[in-house]
Amino acid sequence: MSKKIKVNQNLCIGCGACANLFPNIFKMKEDNKAEVISSELCEEDEKRDQEIIDICPVRAIEIEE
Numbered sequence: 001m002s003k004k005i006k007v008n009q010n011l012c013i014g015c016g017a018c019a020n021l022f023p024n025i026f027k028m029k030e031d032n033k034a035e036v037i038s039s040e041l042c043e044e045d046e047k048r049d050q051e052i053i054d055i056c057p058v059r060a061i062e063i064e065e
């Protein structure tokens with residue numbers, strides 16, 4: 001089953017950390033919020049999932065199974 005990464009737009013403060021560290025998963029939009037451009041790296045790697053979640057200082061990144 002594939003997982004889905006999401007950015008909660010209400011929580012994102014636009015710090016850019018996720019896009020800096022994982023530019024193949026996130027990019028910053030014009031309104032300075034992050035958006036997910038690809039979820040594929042998240043498959044079958046729970047440690048990496050946790051790393052991705054932990055990047056965000058405001059816990060705006062969510063991963064759904």
Ligand code: SF4
Nearest residue numbers: 012013015016018056
């Ligand atoms: S790390 Fe969190 S707050 Fe910073 S840009 Fe990414 S989603 Fe937004």
